[in-house]
Amino acid sequence: xxxxxxxxxxxxxxxxxxxxxxxxxANELDIPAGTVISVTGPSGSGKSTLVACLxxxxxxxxxxxxxxxxxxxxxxxxxxxxxxxxxxxxxxRFGFALQNSYLLPHLSVLxxxxxxxxxxxxxxxxxxxxxxxMLACMPDLLDRQDAPVSQISGGQKQRVAVLRALxxxxxxxxxxxxxxxxxQHNENLMLDSLLNWxxxxxGRSEGSEQPTRTLFLVTHxxxxxxxxxxxRLSIQNGELNLxxxxxxxxxxx
Amino acid sequence: MxxxxxxxxxxxxxxxxxxxxxxxxxxxxxxxxxxxxCNLFLLVLAVTAAxxxxxxxxxxxxxxxxxxxxxxxxMNNSDKHFSPEKLNQLRETLARYLPExxxxxxxxxxxxxxxxxxxxxRLQRFYGRTVSDGDPLLQDLxxxxxxxxxxxxxIIASDSLKEILKFSPGNALELQLQLEENSPEPxxxxxxxxxxxxxxxxxxxxxxxxxxxxxxxxxxxxxxxxSNYVLQLPWxxxxxxxxxLEDDPEFKDCLSDVRTMDAxxxxxxxxxxxxxxxxxxxxxxxxxxxxxxxxPDGFTPxxxxxxxxxxxTLAEWIPPQTGFHNAEVRVNSVDxxxxxxxxxxxxxxxxxxxxxxxxxxxxxxxRVLRWAVGIISALVLVSSxxxxxxxxxxxxxxxxxxxxMLRILxxxxxxxxxxxxxxxxVLWLYSVFWVVAxxxxxxxxxxxxxDTAEAEILLTVSFVVTLVVVAVALPLIRIALHFATRTARxxxxxxxxxxxxx
Numbered sequence: 231x232x233x234x235x236x237x238x239x240x241x242x243x244x245x246x247x248x249x250x251x252x253x254x255x256a257n258e259l260d261i262p263a264g265t266v267i268s269v270t271g272p273s274g275s276g277k278s279t280l281v282a283c284l285x286x287x288x289x290x291x292x293x294x295x296x297x298x299x300x301x302x303x304x305x306x307x308x309x310x311x312x313x314x315x316x317x318x319x320x321x322x323r324f325g326f327a328l329q330n331s332y333l334l335p336h337l338s339v340l341x342x343x344x345x346x347x348x349x350x351x352x353x354x355x356x357x358x359x360x361x362x363x364m365l366a367c368m369p370d371l372l373d374r375q376d377a378p379v380s381q382i383s384g385g386q387k388q389r390v391a392v393l394r395a396l397x398x399x400x401x402x403x404x405x406x407x408x409x410x411x412x413x414q415h416n417e418n419l420m421l422d423s424l425l426n427w428x429x430x431x432x433g434r435s436e437g438s439e440q441p442t443r444t445l446f447l448v449t450h451x452x453x454x455x456x457x458x459x460x461x462r463l464s465i466q467n468g469e470l471n472l473x474x475x476x477x478x479x480x481x482x483x
Numbered sequence: 484m485x486x487x488x489x490x491x492x493x494x495x496x497x498x499x500x501x502x503x504x505x506x507x508x509x510x511x512x513x514x515x516x517x518x519x520x521c522n523l524f525l526l527v528l529a530v531t532a533a534x535x536x537x538x539x540x541x542x543x544x545x546x547x548x549x550x551x552x553x554x555x556x557x558m559n560n561s562d563k564h565f566s567p568e569k570l571n572q573l574r575e576t577l578a579r580y581l582p583e584x585x586x587x588x589x590x591x592x593x594x595x596x597x598x599x600x601x602x603x604x605r606l607q608r609f610y611g612r613t614v615s616d617g618d619p620l621l622q623d624l625x626x627x628x629x630x631x632x633x634x635x636x637x638i639i640a641s642d643s644l645k646e647i648l649k650f651s652p653g654n655a656l657e658l659q660l661q662l663e664e665n666s667p668e669p670x671x672x673x674x675x676x677x678x679x680x681x682x683x684x685x686x687x688x689x690x691x692x693x694x695x696x697x698x699x700x701x702x703x704x705x706x707x708x709x710s711n712y713v714l715q716l717p718w719x720x721x722x723x724x725x726x727x728l729e730d731d732p733e734f735k736d737c738l739s740d741v742r743t744m745d746a747x748x749x750x751x752x753x754x755x756x757x758x759x760x761x762x763x764x765x766x767x768x769x770x771x772x773x774x775x776x777x778x779p780d781g782f783t784p785x786x787x788x789x790x791x792x793x794x795x796t797l798a799e800w801i802p803p804q805t806g807f808h809n810a811e812v813r814v815n816s817v818d819x820x821x822x823x824x825x826x827x828x829x830x831x832x833x834x835x836x837x838x839x840x841x842x843x844x845x846x847x848x849x850r851v852l853r854w855a856v857g858i859i860s861a862l863v864l865v866s867s868x869x870x871x872x873x874x875x876x877x878x879x880x881x882x883x884x885x886x887x888m889l890r891i892l893x894x895x896x897x898x899x900x901x902x903x904x905x906x907x908x909v910l911w912l913y914s915v916f917w918v919v920a921x922x923x924x925x926x927x928x929x930x931x932x933x934d935t936a937e938a939e940i941l942l943t944v945s946f947v948v949t950l951v952v953v954a955v956a957l958p959l960i961r962i963a964l965h966f967a968t969r970t971a972r973x974x975x976x977x978x979x980x981x982x983x984x985x
Binding site for chain 2: 282285286287288289313314317318319320321322324326328332333334335336337341345346348349350351352353354394
């Protein structure tokens with residue numbers, strides 16, 4: 231199967247301030263589309279910064295080189311991307327599951343889960359239907375779908391946050407250590423959800439083509455990194471290094 | 484607008500309301516709305532007071548029966564008495580000052596009535612003035628109280644007399660009038676009395692009476708008895724006078740009782756028949772004419788004789804038949820008062836400046852009040868905006884991570900603006916609801932606190948002010964919320980999520 235890239239970095243360097251030491255450096259890097267990429271590296275190496283750069287969460291103040299995103303809409307050069315286009319990409323192409331759940335406390339479980347659908351313009355009835363379907367595999371959350379999120383546990387919140395990243399069918403999901411507050415059972419459950427989504431088993435309408443979905447999985451768990459990702463993107467002293475994860479490929483095969 | 488855009492718009496509105504009225508947020512929202520509503524209502528009160536109170540004061544002046552009047556002349560100064568010619572001269576002078584709306588000029592007399600208010604009470608003297616049948620003041624009185632017609636023979640009591648007499652408006656009283664104070668058998672008459680609301684008379688006057696009614700009153704009481712008058716004449720002049728008029732049949736009677744009183748040459752004249760005082764005065768006038776013909780330079784001018792009643796009887800208060808003690812200048816608008824006063828001064832009649840000053844003070848204080856309230860209003864508005872902006876800023880600062888999350892989920896900047904706008908509208912609606920509710924309650928109480936016309940002024944002014952304040956409040960609250968949420972909208976989504984808003 232021919233693998234195309236979703237992100238292309240050329241002579242890319244990211245600094246917080248001009249003249250400062252670069253945080254991230256990539257001379258020539260093509261990140262393949264439709265794959266699971268484990269992002270690894272020691273604490274403070276820049277994993278979250280990489281997610282912020284790729285996911286357009288941080289304005290790149292001192293870019294050097296180029297960072298291009300390839301989607302079905304064409305090529306998007308981050309260096310010249312207008313604000314409205316960045317917002318459109320975050321809304322429809324990207325999904326984010328971060329270390330903290332960041333749910334809105336005054337909304338219910340279902341309302342939090344379906345925010346991306348609301349921003350896409352889906353009617354309330356459709357949103358509820360899709361949200362309920364999404365929660366179907368988690369009976370404890372399904373029972374509490376109309377409860378305020380302040381009344382559910384931290385683990386439940388984290389699961390809602392992970393599902394929220396998937397519900398609108400994005401092309402790329404950035405999962406930045408999303409399992410940190412989960413027990414092993416729920417971690418496995420969520421990892422399965424992410425991998426199922428990447429494989430197109432979640433959020434795909436019947437009869438539609440196999441979507442090209444890319445999952446960035448930032449993790450400190452070497453076992454997860456070794457088994458879940460087809461590629462490993464490691465960061466050492468800011469240098470980005472992409473390698474094929476043979477174990478994962480074999481396991482997938 | 485596509486169906487999707489419409490759905491997004493509805494969702495943002497729903498989200499905005501949820502954000503304001505979630506259980507943990509609703510108290511902040513209530514405090515914001517309450518503070519803003521209080522400030523708005525204070526503003527309505529202040530601006531209404533600034534614009535309505537001078538209007539009410541002017542209204543009170545304009546509707547006051549005598550607010551457009553200047554009284555001139557002095558009762559005891561015969562040089563300043565108003566003959567018909569003098570009144571015409573005064574009219575001409577006034578017409579020069581106020582050609583477009585020449586004031587009406589009418590003469591009147593200052594009169595006094597001795598009244599016994601209660602059985603056995605001491606006699607009290609009350610001063611008042613006459614009104615002639617064509618007097619504009621009487622026309623205004625008739626409009627207010629139709630029973631005061633041209634035949635009304637009683638007195639029209641002012642507010643001050645009403646207080647003394649303690650009778651309610653609209654009631655008619657019969658007062659005991661005692662003529663001839665020092666007479667062993669006083670003449671007591673009943674006098675109808677009516678009160679006209681808001682009749683406040685200057686110069687210590689406490690009543691009005693038709694001139695004809697006043698004369699009739701004394702005629703009824705046969706008050707026109709013979710009265711001893713004292714003439715201050717030098718002795719030699721008196722002798723000459725006696726010789727000159729000895730054979731004159733017209734003066735024979737009056738000179739028949741001539742007596743010298745002392746060495747200073749005091750002449751006492753007593754008529755042989757009962758006569759009115761003005762008839763005595765007519766006699767003196769004729770006498771002066773005769774003397775002027777016979778001895779133009781030799782005599783003390785008769786108008787300096789100043790005949791005075793020897794005994795104090797009420798008959799002295801009967802006014803002269805021709806001319807008036809005083810005159811009333813009635814302008815068409817209170818704004819003309821100062822010019823009319825200047826015209827009176829030019830004509831040689833010092834005008835009472837009190838009313839002119841009063842009107843000027845009302846207008847000046849109105850200007851000062853409006854300036855003061857303008858500044859206070861601006862401060863109130865600024866403080867409202869600051870309070871709302873500060874509270875909303877604190878709320879958004881606390882909610883910056885939520886805003887960051889929404890931005891990470893792809894909400895557009897203008898959609899955040901739409902949430903903020905909708906929240907502005909909701910806050911505005913809630914604030915305005917309270918302002919309007921309090922206004923309605925206040926408006927329903929106004930008729931009990933003010934008279935109808937004043938309540939109407941207050942209602943009209945406060946209604947307009949409320950509309951303006953309500954209209955101004957919306958952009959203000961939008962400005963406040965715009966500044967409050969600017970930071971959360973302008974920083975990067977990740978910084979907002981992490982609360983790095985500095």
